[in-house]
Amino acid sequence: MRVLVAGATGAMGRQLVPRLVGAGHEVHGMTRSASKEAFLRGLGAVPVVADALDPEQVARAVATSRPEVVVHQLTSIGPMDLRHFDRAFAQTNRLRTEGTDHLLSAARAAGVKRFVAQSFFAGYDRVGGAVKSEDDPFGTAPPPGMEQTVGAIRHVEDAVQAATWTEGLVLRYGGFYGPHTFLGPDGEQTEAVRRRRFPVIGDGAGVWSFVHIADAAKATVAAVERGAPGIYNVVDDEPATVATWLPVLAEALGARPPLRVPRLVGRLLAGETGAVMMNELRGASNAKARRELGWAPTHATWRDGFRELAAQLRAESGAAA
Template identity: 65%
Template sequence: MRVLVAGATGAIGRELLPRLIESGHEVFAMVRGESGMSEATRMGAEPVVADALDRAQVEAAVRQAAPEVIVHQLTAIGHVDTRHFERTFAATDRLRTEGTDNLLAAARAVGVRRFVVQSNGAFTYDRTGGPVKSEDDPLDRSPIAQMTSMIAAIGHLEKAVLDAGWTEGIVLRYGAFYGPGTSMAPGSEQFEMIRKRRFPIVGDGGGVWSFVHIADAAEATLAAVENGGRGVYNIVDDDPAPVSQWLPELAAMLGARKPMRVPRFVGRLAAGEAGVVLMTELRGASNAKAKRELGWHPAHPSWRQGLQAGT
């Protein structure tokens, strides 16, 4: 199939493009400039140039590629500042709203039959009820102020894609990424903070995280491109775990002392309200549907083995 990947040089894109090519697909990479063109070419894809926020450029790029499938992996997330969470995600929010609308309009014009999009299942589920959520559970209906715009952008993206009756819309709610090119990789700032005991457990550390290795996320995306049906899929490993469990274990893997524990009010001063939510209130996600319907099974079924291998 002819497949266009938007966000082709990001963490997932760098893992996904080679897999698509090895599977025999004709791959086009939507990039913004010369550096992206060089990287896409090096990976074996044909680059097409467009700014995702410029509708005319997006339409021209999509017409040039004439894809059967579009994979939307556009983000602009750098260092996550939990004290100013809304600033961290502002650029990505635009890509998930304006960028999605632009891609969908272009896709409709050329008759794209499948549209696969990156969503978030790590930080977005309703913070009530049980510790592990399925795709039928709602996104956070009462987000804190700092996370409202991010949740709203996710909601816009998912609704736009699932409501597009002219194409097969597939939403992938990825867990928290780790592995090469992510914020949880050897030498990353996050790992160094844990080594230096600057990443404490806040409150009871009861926030449940669902992780996914970046290579497993790419494999799931390939499965969605080839076999997916309309709907939402959680792309996470088999082992959702509270912060109070995974953070000390990761510290031990890194040869660090146990993380400090601080009360919620101290955590709020240091990491903002969003930091407290991430530590104490998150809900994890189940991957049962993705296994059942996509035929996908993570090669790293638990963050325990996956992180150990990469530390």
């Protein structure tokens, strides 16, 4: 199939484009910067230069590439700041609202058969059980400071599901780790854990779901090729509390155990958003994606992935010595 990947040079795009090419698809990679055309050719894609926030440029990009499938992976995330979460995601929120609308409009005009879009697991309502399925309430009560971000995620999901003229699939990814992510060899969260600047706030009872960026890309290829329209959690097999996964990560990285601070102090360090994410977040089940997309993560648990991350860091450190 002919596939247009919007956001083709981001962390996901770097993983996704080569896998789509390897699966025999003709891939067109949309990027805002002409300087990245050579990079996209190196990945095996036909570069398409367009600003996702310019509806005319998006319309031309889609009309020119004539895709059967559009994959929406548009993000532009600044340095992570839990105290000002919506500010850090401001540009991404525009891409998830305006950018989504532009892509859907252009895709409809071009007769696109399938539209696959990125979402995020952390919008589940923080009530009831610790692990949520796609049928559970989502995005109706966002954490303080995440109202705009969760609202933008809901916009993506609602707009794609309302597009009855195409087959719309939404992938609620877990927290990414791996190359070119915040929790990768050069990631700022990795460095914060190594420097003991990522504390457990309160009792750390918030449940997080992770997924290795390569596994997320594999699931996205599956969504391009098969699966009924709808929403899918793309996460690994082990949702875990912060109090469980953060010390394991620190140990794998050879760091001292994370500090533990009362929730009141944590609010001063990470804002109310950080405190809520540490203590109230709900994880997600991947049962539907396994069943209906025929997908299973290679990194079945973040435990394996964190050990792999630590090994990469040791190898890089040894090579630099």
